[in-house]
Amino acid sequence: MILIFAVPWLIWRVGRTEYYAPLVVVQILTGILLGPGVLGQIFPDYYNFVFTPPVIQSLNGIAWWAVMIFVMIAGIELDLKKAWVHRRESGITAGLALGTPLLFGGGAALVMLLTDGWLGAHGERWQFVLGVGMACAVTALPILILFMEKLEVLRQPVGQRILRYASVDDIAIWGVLALILMDWSRVGKQLVFLIAFIVIGWLFRKLMAWLSERDRWYVALIWLAVCGFGADWAGLHFMVGAFLAGAVMEAEWFDQERMDLLRHHVLLVVMPVFFLSTGLRTNWTLGGEAVFVAAALLLVASVAGKLIGVRIAGRILNWAPGEASIIGWLLQTKALIMIIFANILLDREIITSEAFTALLLMAVASTMLTVPMVAPKLARLRELIGRSA
Template identity: 25%
Template sequence: MTNPELAWAFLQQLVVILLAAQLFGYLAKFIGQPRVVGEMIAGVVLGPSLFGLFWPELQQGIFVADTMPILYIGAQIGVGLYMFLVGLEFNIRLFKQQARSAVGVSLAGMIVPFIVGALLCVWLLEQPGLFAANISYTNAALFMGAAIAITAFPMLARIIYERKLAGTALGTLALAAGAIDDAAAWIVLAVVLASFGGGALLAIKAVLGGAIYASLMLTKVRGWLQPLADKVEHTGVLTQPVFLLVLLLWALSAYAMEWVGLHAVFGGFLLGIAMPRGKMTEMVSARLSNITVFLLLPMFFTYSGLKTKLDVLGSWQVFSTALIILAASIFAKGVACWAAARIGGADNRTAMAVGALMNSRGLMELIIINIALSYGVIQQGLFSIMVLMAIVTTLMATPLFQLVYGRHMAKTAPQTAEQDINPTALKAG
């Protein structure tokens, strides 16, 4: 395929991707779901599971193999920038204030999923087409634990913002617990990726390198960027050189994490947390959010959808495996967080709301399983099962939250509650 033909083919599929994302995003909002749910489903619809099932020639004609590397690059840039935006919106002060009260919920949200993941892997490793042939039990169990423990933190923040619960006990508890859980899940995934096929030295390099880099970002780099942030705060203008510097730092952070043996998304997330808060972060977020959320992120959903083959669920063995994983995941995360919140003194309604919010996996799950698939940790069968789990648990979150907490409870939340969550960057949830 010549370069002009390649460009035309990519533009053609980009139009299809954007139209599908807008359509399904609108339908999701129409039925009361976050936009991200529709976009996730749009990615699966465009893949071989539906579009390719009914119109295989048309689907293959649009998503030609030669354009896949371009789509992959766009998808990786999109998810990397999105994690940077998540880091920008990460409320460090709120996290520090609520960390102690959220320890019980977050520990339950980590320990129980890892126990369940370890038990599941005794059986899952005997099933064909799920894990890599040479994976150890330890790595398989750690991956399953991380995949079950992960929470759709951006979506959780979005729901709390929309319900005006940012300054309430429920909002702060859920946000702090979700942040701790996700941090632990990412650390475990980093260990799995570093040690898979590489031995203990690579794992040590990844953990130490990541820790040193995180410390550097949160101390030195934040201090270095503060004068720039003060200048933007004073002038109210984000100049092109400053914006380009931020993008350069993002690229360097992504490269640094890849170099130590972690994934590039860790670098973007750390840089986002390290950025001094104020007008500079607000303006950077405003400039990047639309192109990331509306253009690049749908490419990630589509790239994931093209690798999702729900026809593997056609056999009773795989379908029953999917049902068991789904049921175990919902129990391990939702029930554990509910019980921990109750033990911590929360009333039943609040505890159930925490369990409903924490049980959603969303985009964070897709990121984890895409990374695991690219590293060869899991195979196509488990990837498709986990995509289904991500969609189902995300679909459940909003209706369950609405059911157990109620609209009238949201209306009683303080209208002047501290709203440190910028809705712009979290549109994708």
């Protein structure tokens, strides 16, 4: 725990990395550095002394509960009502922003499958292609909110539009994950879970509307555990259940300031454990060169796909010059949600730990590019707006 909290904070504070690598990104990078591929190779005896199997098992338990809470919050904060009001614009933009990098990422996955070492022991080729493609298409909604706060656009009209696009894509991401994880030998169980979820979810919404806000916070956590257990019992991942648990809740049931504080405290107190446990799952046995080449290929597919898709949407919707570039760069932010997504694929052995490492490196690079690319573009646009005024 000393390593988990001290090392990233020192790098972030002493190195003053905030502009291109906020603390969250530094924590992810530190997890990779403390993993078997770096620390384990340089100081194997120390690595084996610190990261014993019982320690790793304990860390994983804390990490997954933290992520379940985080994913539930992301589900609660989905604002599909506004997306429905602006459904043409939201549908076109979200569809192209998700579909284009999905195609590009799927193409990159097919190239990776030309060599061995990427497809997991229990993965089918279609699952690998769809999973890697979706990993390239993901937008990390919680990190996107942090970045837009930093850039002072979150409460502006463009920021609210970007949140709508990301919210619609979030639904698709978890829907695709459920499809990838569908276990046809247990399809009966999965149907039972979905029917039960619809019925109990309706009753749960009635209960939450009746409860005081103080009780809602406790009941929400019970509901989270129930949905996670049900999804896992049915053969879907408990993280799918966590997202569904949040998606059926209304943001207005909770005080927004307290919800922001909860997200902040989860990020501060327990999510660093997840970042380290993620780094411990990295693997370089194919050789660092192959992993880095795959990561570069995935990065090009994800960034180019997102920028091209959003640019096409901008042409269709007649956006102002420069608008598509800013929105595209913000929507290509990966970080947390993609890492959670990739962790689930690795858990189910659809991808190997080498493929997971390549995806993780892609997510970190994508996230680190966001603010340096967007900040100058925003400054130029504000300057032009001020000049025309």
